[in-house]
Amino acid sequence: AQTVTQSQPEMSVQEAETVTLSCTYDTSESDYYLFWYKQPPSRQMILVIRQEAYKQQNATENRFSVNFQKAAKSFSLKISDSQLGDAAMYFCACMKTSYDKVIFGPGTSLSVIP
Amino acid sequence: DGGITQSPKYLFRKEGQNVTLSCEQNLNHDAMYWYRQDPGQGLRLIYYSQIVNDFQKGDIAEGYSVSREKKESFPLTVTSAQKNPTAFYLCASSSGRAKNIQYFGAGTRLSVL
Numbered sequence: 392a393q394t395v396t397q398s399q400p401e402m403s404v405q406e407a408e409t410v411t412l413s414c415t416y417d418t419s420e421s422d423y424y425l426f427w428y429k430q431p432p433s434r435q436m437i438l439v440i441r442q443e444a445y446k447q448q449n450a451t452e453n454r455f456s457v458n459f460q461k462a463a464k465s466f467s468l469k470i471s472d473s474q475l476g477d478a479a480m481y482f483c484a485c486m487k488t489s490y491d492k493v494i495f496g497p498g499t500s501l502s503v504i505p
Numbered sequence: 506d507g508g509i510t511q512s513p514k515y516l517f518r519k520e521g522q523n524v525t526l527s528c529e530q531n532l533n534h535d536a537m538y539w540y541r542q543d544p545g546q547g548l549r550l551i552y553y554s555q556i557v558n559d560f561q562k563g564d565i566a567e568g569y570s571v572s573r574e575k576k577e578s579f580p581l582t583v584t585s586a587q588k589n590p591t592a593f594y595l596c597a598s599s600s601g602r603a604k605n606i607q608y609f610g611a612g613t614r615l616s617v618l
Contacts, residue, residue: 424605426606426607428607433611434593434611434612435609435611435612436595436597436607436609437609438606438607441604441605441606482547482548484607486605491555492538492550492553492561492563493538493550493599493607494550495540495547495548496547497546497547498546498547
């Protein structure tokens with residue numbers, strides 16, 4: 392069975408600084424998809440970044456980037472130049488194949504200190 | 506505008522009552538999902554549907570039922586058998602054509618009277 396672990400229930404970062412959120416997963420599949428989703432206080436879940444397991448290159452989206460280590464089954468999220476609007480719950484997720492179920496981690500609550 | 510609409514935003518259930526949460530999408534996505542989120546916790550999968558007229562149980566399906574008669578709609582019924590229904594419910598949809606990204610509705614907060 393697939394599992395996703397986020398070992399940091401809470402994190403904080405100073406505004407304009409960089410923070411890294413950790414995620415490890417377990418799957419027996421060779422091809423799969425990995426995601427980071429953000430849930431701000433409004434509770435509207437939105438995608439932050441997406442990675443396909445067959446791609447070795449780490450995904451980046453503006454201030455957000457990942458460190459994907461397939462052999463170690465690690466998928467960390469780096470947020471650069473943190474902004475107050477980055478304060479939210481962040482969920483790591485893994486999906487086996489198209490249309491399959493998505494397994495979410497327990498989440499990391501990120502606070503941004505002005 | 507394309508998106509997912511969940512209604513109502515707030516819902517109250519009396520003892521022994523079944524209630525139905527609505528989820529509609531106009532994104533032309535094949536797959537739809539229902540998640541339950543308890544305070545300070547992650548998302549747990551209740552049911553999901555990969556195609557019309559077919560659906561699969563998730564990790565916590567007991568006390569819930571769904572139907573998928575139309576591609577656009579995936580209603581969730583919380584039955585009286587669900588003894589602890591108070592939670593935040595999220596509906597999502599995805600498609601292989603849309604890179605398997607899950608698009609979420611704004612959620613329904615269900616409370617027991």
